[in-house]
Amino acid sequence: MKRTLLFFAVLMFISVSVFATGNAVGVGTASQTMPVNVLIPKIVHIHVDNASHGVTFDFSTMVNYPDFANPFSWWYLPTDPAATPHVDLRVWTNDNDGYTVTAKGDQDFAPELLLSDLYFADAGEAKTANGSAVAGGNWNAFSTVDFTIADENSKTNGFATYNQDYELKIDGDENAGAFNTVTITYTITGK
Amino acid sequence: MKKLLAVIFLLPIYINAVEFLVSPPKLEFDLIRRNIVNDSLIVVNRDSNNITIKCYFKDWGYKNGKKYYTKPGSLSYSASHWITVNPLQFELLPYEKRIIRITLTKPDTVYKGEYRSMIFFETIAKPSSYSNMFMFNARIGVPLYAEMGRKEYIGFIEGIKYNENEIDLLYVNYSYNRLYLNGNYLIINEKNDTIINDSIRNILVLSRDTQNISVDIGNVEKGEYKVMFYIDNGGNEIAGGKKRFVKK
Numbered sequence: 104m105k106r107t108l109l110f111f112a113v114l115m116f117i118s119v120s121v122f123a124t125g126n127a128v129g130v131g132t133a134s135q136t137m138p139v140n141v142l143i144p145k146i147v148h149i150h151v152d153n154a155s156h157g158v159t160f161d162f163s164t165m166v167n168y169p170d171f172a173n174p175f176s177w178w179y180l181p182t183d184p185a186a187t188p189h190v191d192l193r194v195w196t197n198d199n200d201g202y203t204v205t206a207k208g209d210q211d212f213a214p215e216l217l218l219s220d221l222y223f224a225d226a227g228e229a230k231t232a233n234g235s236a237v238a239g240g241n242w243n244a245f246s247t248v249d250f251t252i253a254d255e256n257s258k259t260n261g262f263a264t265y266n267q268d269y270e271l272k273i274d275g276d277e278n279a280g281a282f283n284t285v286t287i288t289y290t291i292t293g294k
Numbered sequence: 295m296k297k298l299l300a301v302i303f304l305l306p307i308y309i310n311a312v313e314f315l316v317s318p319p320k321l322e323f324d325l326i327r328r329n330i331v332n333d334s335l336i337v338v339n340r341d342s343n344n345i346t347i348k349c350y351f352k353d354w355g356y357k358n359g360k361k362y363y364t365k366p367g368s369l370s371y372s373a374s375h376w377i378t379v380n381p382l383q384f385e386l387l388p389y390e391k392r393i394i395r396i397t398l399t400k401p402d403t404v405y406k407g408e409y410r411s412m413i414f415f416e417t418i419a420k421p422s423s424y425s426n427m428f429m430f431n432a433r434i435g436v437p438l439y440a441e442m443g444r445k446e447y448i449g450f451i452e453g454i455k456y457n458e459n460e461i462d463l464l465y466v467n468y469s470y471n472r473l474y475l476n477g478n479y480l481i482i483n484e485k486n487d488t489i490i491n492d493s494i495r496n497i498l499v500l501s502r503d504t505q506n507i508s509v510d511i512g513n514v515e516k517g518e519y520k521v522m523f524y525i526d527n528g529g530n531e532i533a534g535g536k537k538r539f540v541k542k
Contacts, residue, residue, distance in 0.1 A: 147319035151432040152311045198319040256496040292435030293319040294498045
């Protein structure tokens with residue numbers, strides 16, 4: 104009987120030792136390894152805020168329109184949003200080969216109010232002074248061709264922010280009334 | 295109550311964003327031995343509004359260092375007409391994910407080279423009561439490369455020019471595939487001291503095309519210098535070039 108019990112005890116010990124996984128049993132130091140995998144997909148991401156809600160230049164509420172103190176051209180910031188940035192633009196890619204960010208518009212507001220009368224710059228750019236014939240600082244005119252805002256040869260570190268401000272050039276021949284809706288497209292492409 | 299009113303008043307300002315992602319950011323196909331290949335892209339709406347996305351293709355390249363997009367099939371080495379995407383237009387609910395199938399079919403007769411296209415995913419802007427002046431679209435372009443031939447690394451430095459506050463290096467990619475240039479440049483003064491040692495990282499040169507590498511020397515003081523470039527295109531050899539210039 105003792106032999107049988109001893110045989111079963113030895114058999115159970117061997118079974119536990121051989122077939123147990125995920126447990127370390129023993130006297131003294133014991134360790135168990137477990138792999139930890141992290142999988143991050145390659146992505147490209149864009150965020151455009153104020154989208155659909157739009158940017159408005161409401162000249163009925165502007166105190167300096169008309170501007171009797173200066174000759175044309177007159178330059179105006181939007182009435183809505185009134186604060187910078189007028190458009191939140193953020194991109195993100197973890198592709199090490201880099202990315203390009205561009206902006207374009209699709210059509211003129213009217214025959215006398217062209218798409219190229221609308222200018223954009225990185226947020227915080229000072230408005231062009233009224234009376235100036237050309238846009239100052241780093242303002243660029245919109246066109247139907249993509250304009251490069253950024254061209255980088257590496258991934259972004261989290262979100263890269265390219266917030267934008269707008270200004271509109273008025274040269275006096277604009278008619279009152281409604282204008283065409285202009286669609287602005289912001290693009291990120293890989294390389 | 296005041297807090298609640300404020301939240302209700304502010305809500306419309308924040309609900310109309312467009313935010314989406316595409317994975318992976320680039321597609322590469324080996325068509326040496328295959329005529330048809332399939333792959334997929336994942337498009338995810340990352341915003342709390344529904345978005346409608348349309349898909350289309352364009353040819354693309356670089357002109358004067360700027361990326362441009364043009365009609366499909368208008369450039370040599372265009373793969374735009376080989377691509378089939380399904381679905382071409384779809385709606386995504388908030389945070390919804392969609393798998394887009396891509397099929398590339400190689401024509402019967404095609405010359406050696408690396409063919410390319412840009413697959414665009416563009417949101418369709420919806421009119422709103424806020425403003426009838428503007429609408430905004432967000433767009434993601436996924437470059438697609440189809441290789442027809444073994445990878446090669448043939449390129450050279452065509453010239454180095456000094457222009458007041460800038461040094462321009464022109465690199466010619468003579469390969470039938472794109473190259474990514476890495477390396478560094480040194481600006482050395484008359485005493486043989488290196489005053490600038492900077493890296494050149496991952497500059498894309500498309501197949502059978504050129505690329506300009508500009509170095510800003512606006513902060514370099516007046517004097518006589520030499521600039522030395524070391525360009526690694528991923529092949530076995532490193533291209534070098536140097537030029538003396540006098541900053542006035």
